[in-house]
Amino acid sequence: MSNEIRVRFAPSPTGYLHVGSLRTALYNYLYAKKVGGKFILRIEDTDQTRYVDGAVENLLSTLEAMGLDFDEGPEKGGDFGPYFQSERTEIYNKYVKELLEKGMAYRCFCTSEDLSKMRDEQKAKGLDTKYNGHCRNLTEKEINEHLESKDSFVIRLKIPLDGDITFYDIVREKVTFPWKMVDDQILVKSDGFPTYHLANVVDDHLMEITHVIRGEEWLSSVPKHLLLYKAFGWKPPKLCHLPLLLNPDKSKLSKRQGDVAVEDFVNKGYLTETLLNFVALLGWHAPGNEEFYSLAELEKAFSLKRINKSGSVFDVEKLNWMNGQYLRNTDLN
Numbered sequence: 001m002s003n004e005i006r007v008r009f010a011p012s013p014t015g016y017l018h019v020g021s022l023r024t025a026l027y028n029y030l031y032a033k034k035v036g037g038k039f040i041l042r043i044e045d046t047d048q049t050r051y052v053d054g055a056v057e058n059l060l061s062t063l064e065a066m067g068l069d070f071d072e073g074p075e076k077g078g079d080f081g082p083y084f085q086s087e088r089t090e091i092y093n094k095y096v097k098e099l100l101e102k103g104m105a106y107r108c109f110c111t112s113e114d115l116s117k118m119r120d121e122q123k124a125k126g127l128d129t130k131y132n133g134h135c136r137n138l139t140e141k142e143i144n145e146h147l148e149s150k151d152s153f154v155i156r157l158k159i160p161l162d163g164d165i166t167f168y169d170i171v172r173e174k175v176t177f178p179w180k181m182v183d184d185q186i187l188v189k190s191d192g193f194p195t196y197h198l199a200n201v202v203d204d205h206l207m208e209i210t211h212v213i214r215g216e217e218w219l220s221s222v223p224k225h226l227l228l229y230k231a232f233g234w235k236p237p238k239l240c241h242l243p244l245l246l247n248p249d250k251s252k253l254s255k256r257q258g259d260v261a262v263e264d265f266v267n268k269g270y271l272t273e274t275l276l277n278f279v280a281l282l283g284w285h286a287p288g289n290e291e292f293y294s295l296a297e298l299e300k301a302f303s304l305k306r307i308n309k310s311g312s313v314f315d316v317e318k319l320n321w322m323n324g325q326y327l328r329n330t331d332l333n
Contacts, residue, residue: 005037
């Protein structure tokens with residue numbers, strides 16, 4: 001493994017690119033440019049039920065229009081492909097087998113009805129809803145009986161039952177989670193496809209990703225991911241979780257409350273320069289409180305250390321003002 005900084009943007013092809021995902025892509029791109037590293041694009045398409053035709057093509061064209069050129073990825077290739085997770089299932093199967101052999105994972109034969117009943121009982125008792133470990137300690141004989149009966153199963157990660165885990169995040173700094181708050185995560189679904197959690201860790205290691213820069217919504221998944229790194233004997237990457245994007249009422253930004261797709265804003269006449277500039281300032285504290293940046297200027301100014309901890313309000317009025325400035329002042333481009 002080299003000392004080269006390698007970051008990745010790993011979206012799922014479930015529709016148009018969300019402005020929050022644009023920010024994630026931008027911050028990864030900017031950090032790679034700032035330190036002379038590599039920016040990798042990986043398509044996380046293991047959830048076939050949510051796959052949207054044309055989403056990958058839209059993603060590629062949007063990144064190209066924004067000027068976010070990746071060094072490795074779909075169509076471009078690279079030494080660490082394939083870059084579609086759906087083409088990497090044999091790789092994941094190898095590592096799942098290793099986890100099962102080490103006793104770090106187990107087959108769960110609980111049906112959807114079993115799980116629904118389990119959740120209802122937990123809610124009735126005022127407990128947190130999480131898997132109760134019913135299949136966690138099945139005997140080899142019981143497992144073989146299920147397999148011989150062709151019973152459907154998923155594969156779950158065996159989470160420690162007590163204690164806690166502490167890790168360092170570039171934005172959040174020291175973070176601690178009690179293991180009792182962490183569920184026995186499904187690693188492989190009943191259709192044989194891995195979940196995000198397994199595929200993500202395996203790919204980040206094999207693609208030699210040094211820094212994981214992603215949304216805050218993934219912070220609670222870090223304990224599961226670090227447990228996987230430990231199980232495989234791998235060094236985890238450095239972590240950087242970006243603050244949430246918020247509506248003016250401080251609720252999480254969602255399409256239920258207005259436009260959130262980059263495509264929506266482009267179709268309404270917003271300049272790509274405006275969108276990049278505006279999104280860059282959503283969570284990143286610019287030096288000197290400067291407001292206008294070209295992409296080249298952002299590459300020089302950007303720093304992970306200047307990312308805010310608190311959520312950032314997506315202020316459409318400010319976006320409109322900034323777009324007006326760009327339209328009127330060509331010298332800002």
